[in-house]
Every structure is written in C-alpha cells, then in structure tokens.
Amino acid sequence: MLDDTDRRILRQYQADPELSTADLAARCNMTVASCWRRLEKLESHGVIRGHEAIIDWRALGYTVEVSLRMTLDKTHANAFDEFIAAARQVPEVLEVQTFLGRVDTRLSVIARDMEHYQHVYRTQILTLPHITDIEALMHVARIKSDEALPL
C-alpha cells in the first residue's frame, strides 16, 4: 500500500512534525499539491493517526518520574481490565502499558518531588486492584526520545 514516496514523506515529517505542507513538499522534492494529496491519503487510511503536543512536565514543576513495573494477580479473570480502569483515574499516571513477559504492566508516574511521589504512591498506586508485586525504576535521563520509526 505504501510506496517509497510515502515513506520519504513520513521520514521527513516524523523528523520535523511542525513542518507546513509546503515545507514538507520542498524537502521531499515534490509539488505541494501532490504532497498534500498523499498526506490526505495517509490520514484517511489511518497511517497518520494524529499530531500531539508534547508537554514538558519539568517545566510545570514535576521533577520526579518513576516507572512502576507490576505483576498482577492473574487468577482474577478481570484483573487487567480492572487495574487499567483504576490506573486511568490517577492524574499523575502518564502511561499505562501491558506486556507479555516477566512483568504484566507498567505505569509511568510523575510527581513534583519525592514527598509528593511518596504520597501518590501510598494513596493512589498501592490501592490499585490486583497488584501482586511492584518494581520501581527511577528515571534519570532521556537519552533518545524521538520515537521515530525506521522507515
């Protein structure tokens, strides 16, 4: 379905998502009209799912970021669904992922400082349903975060 031109557009676009269609077309050596048509097609086929603003939580005073890896009690039929539904209600949770592997789920949690983290952890994380074990990884630095696909 995708040809080399589509890939070229996506490569340039994911490297710089703020490009206008005109600038994107110029980088891909194509006319604005044909670039626009291809973007429309990529969006209507759901290849491009959207554009999200990236928020820097540090700039808003959230200096602590912790990755909590959990195993759940799988003897409960709805353990995953109930856990995820409850985790969504915690404002400080930025990401909820589920896995096949040694850990079942992972939450990315932010807090203003360690004291605030301790509070969130005790009152909102430990109270989530069906947790059997938790491991914490404290975020130190982001070395690469472009999330770009190797197209």
Add this chain to the structure above:
Amino acid sequence: MIEIDAQDREILRQLQRDARMSSKALGARLGLSQPATWRRIKRLRDAGVIRGRRLVLDREKLGFGVTVFLGVKLATKGRTSLEDFERAVSAIPEVQSVEHVLGLYDYRLKVVARDIPDFERVLRRRIMTLPGAGEVEANVLLSDERLPGPI
C-alpha cells in the same frame, strides 16, 4: 516554573489531543479571542511547557508488528562505558527511545521490529553486541495508552 490557570490547562489538554488545532478554533472552545488564545499558547511554548509536537503513526500499518521494551544492565560500569553505550544504542534505527534509569536496570529501551524473528535479529546483532551490555530482559508490548496527565 510558570503558573498556569484553568484556561491554560484546557489549552494543553486540547493540544495534546490535536496539536494542529488553530488558535481560533481553540479560542472558540474556551470563549477567548483568537489573539488572547495565541498569546497563551506562545507563553506556554516560550516557557518550555509545550516542547514540540509528535507525529503519531500507526506502527502496525507501517509493518512494525512487534514493540519490545528491554531492560539492560551494563556489565562494566564507569563513565566511559556509559557514554560509549549511550552513543552506540542511540544510533540503532530500531531503538525508538533510550532512558537512563536507577533500579534493577541501567537502561530502558523501546525497540520496534517487523515480527519476532526480526526482533531476534535486532537483539542478537545490535543489542547484545553493544559495548558494555550485560543482562537483558525483554517484555513484549501488548497495549499502550498515553494519558493526559495532571492538568
């Protein structure tokens, strides 16, 4: 750190969903004029709260059927080995993100691959051969959800 009010929060929520929304459309939702909305967005950008934009692509439709999170422990620790490892791992196209963490592992990597055999190739040829790479734990991503966060 900047102070933000309820309207700034609403702007951030909307832009996280659709970063291309115009200040006119955004203002209409908030009951603000286009220039007032534009000034608020500019202030949030200048303060670094809005760090940029992410193009959201459908990994599966682009042929990347497998996403794996790897926890990597370094075999030899020391300043040089960290830098060598970080430089080498960031250069691997299939590695979408690299985080330096504290805890059970030293690094957390997000890797995309076409399928499991392709992942095995990346793991054996690229990850295991990294300078200083020691123990590696893999968890295959089943579901992934990003939440708006505490705004």
